[in-house]
Amino acid sequence: MGRSVLAHPQEKEKLLTYFETHIMKVLHWLASFGPDEDGGITRLLYSDSWLEAQRALAVKMSGCGLVTEFDEVGNLFGKLQGEDADAPSIITGSHIDTVVQGGLYDGAYGIAAGLLALDYLKRQFGKPKRTLELVSLCEEEGSRFPMAYWGSGSIAGKRNFEQIVHLQDGQEMSFADAMHRCGFGEGMGRNCRRDDIGAFIELHIEQGAVLESEGISIGVVDTIAGQRRLKFEVVGESNHAGTTPMHMRKDALEGVSVMIQALRREAVKLGAPLVATVGRLQVLPNMPNVVPGKVVFTVDARHADEGVLGSFCDWVKRTFTQLADERQLAIHGSEWFREEPVPMDERLKKQMDDVCKQMAISSKRMVSGAGHDAQMFKHICKAAMLFVPSRRGISHSPEEFTEPRDLAVGVLVLTELLYRLGYEGEEL
Structure with missing residues (x-):
């Protein structure tokens, strides 16, 4: 193994403090798109608040030096171009949509963490060897239309336009009309399908109480149930x-x-x-x-x-x-x-285990009982997931909460993993 984002072990606390401060700023900023009267966040696929959030994220990604692009269903990518243009990209991110009256962290945390990680890596180390990308996936929850994983599934070829022809929301708005209203649809953006991704890494709150109850900082997802x-x-x-x-x-x-x-x-x-x-x-x-x-x-x-x-x-x-x-x-x-159960990539799991060990961060292998976008990406590339603790396991609720320091630890682990894969060129 080569270098690390930490030149000296004593830099760990300084970097954690930096991530702790900034992750909350980004999360609260994202929460400004779609707040509801009861203190939750409702940002459904192709809604006005959803579109505003995606467009604002594109501006913020550009401000961090990432090259942004939407695909035809509304997935947003921010690219940090690598020296080897032919090498498959390493992608991190999560979904921008929420359930009705959702919380601050589900989906949004993975996007905010990826943004901080890529911004830090670019400022500290410049251009990576492999291209690193951040994705804000258009949809995962299935809260508006009876279709889940629309964003990641479209990228992986498991979702297509034929499947949404007859779908409507509760107000009888068709899936296609809602999509077109936001400026997306077949041929209206980059083709969804990707065959140039080497790995997808998703950072997410646990949505369960295992890590909190055991006092462990990081969950390395072994399998999605x-x-x-x-x-x-x-x-x-x-x-x-x-x-x-x-x-x-x-x-x-x-x-x-x-x-x-x-x-x-x-x-x-x-x-x-x-x-x-x-x-x-x-x-x-x-x-x-x-x-x-x-x-x-x-x-x-x-x-x-x-x-x-x-x-x-x-x-x-x-x-x-x-x-x-x-x-x-x-x-x-x-x-x-x-x-079917979806096992995560063994090599990436071992690398995450090693990152936690090197940085003296407690971790454990665990099963994800909930479904995630990583299971879609597994069809086209290596996929991995990291969990941080959730207070009392509450999720899909305005009461969803994770301590800022726990969020920062997750960002640190993600940053180190992206550094190893993107800058040190560790094998996939």
Whole structure:
């Protein structure tokens, strides 16, 4: 290994103080685009606040000496050109969109951190060997239209214009019209697809409480968990709540309550990183004096190992069927969403481990239970993720919070990694 961004170990505190001050300034500046009445931030894809934020970011990137360019769906890139024009780019960044009433950090932190890192590297070390880029991805959350990862998916070739033809938001505005209104669309900017990316590195808040509870500064994401979402419909018999004896009832809700308890027991028994959630429950006829005759509910299951996840979901289907049969209830189940686990690049993970060790920063390998843009980039390049702690694991909320010093540590680790890859030319 060659040099480091720290000429001497004692410079660490000075640089952390610098990043701590400036990361909050950039985050609060970004929060000025899309503030809502309840203290949150709502910056939905192709909204006015979204467009204002992207345009303002382009100006700020240019002010830091980056060459800016939008692609045809509205992803914004800021390039720090390297000496080797033919070498694949190293890209960092995250998404600019938010959920409704989102917080200060989700997505925005990765963009702000990348901006500070590239600005610092350019001022301190000049032109890199490999091109470094910052991306403000147009969308990840799926909060306005029923389509997630539109930005990163378009870059990776997993999303395309044909998929959005019939999509509308809650006000019946079409996806294409909203996009065109902002000046984007097919052929209106650089082609989305990229085949010149060597690595994508995403810095993000954890959105969980593991790092905070264990007192660890950095999470090196080992794998983004796979997800299965199942829907079950359980049918019994609606009847009078006062005249139907308990032993004669075909109570769909009672059967489902037993299924939910069995689901939790099995998930707890199998242990982390498996998680299972019943998130939606519809009870019919949902009356206080009627035995429930039908219940529709969902199960969300996640694990980093596809084999374990598949076996668990098979167990769920068998067990729920058995519990329904015992109660003379009809049951129908279907899978409506599936994403395979996505392991992050092993070489990049080891480099991040080494950066943390060299700088005496506590870290651990961990699974991401939430999906991220890095899983899309994994289809076309090496991908890696870093987490910083989230207070009480709260996210997608105005109460989302990470200590400024924790944010600064993340920026420092990202800066060092980009230095090694961009300036020292470490192998990918």
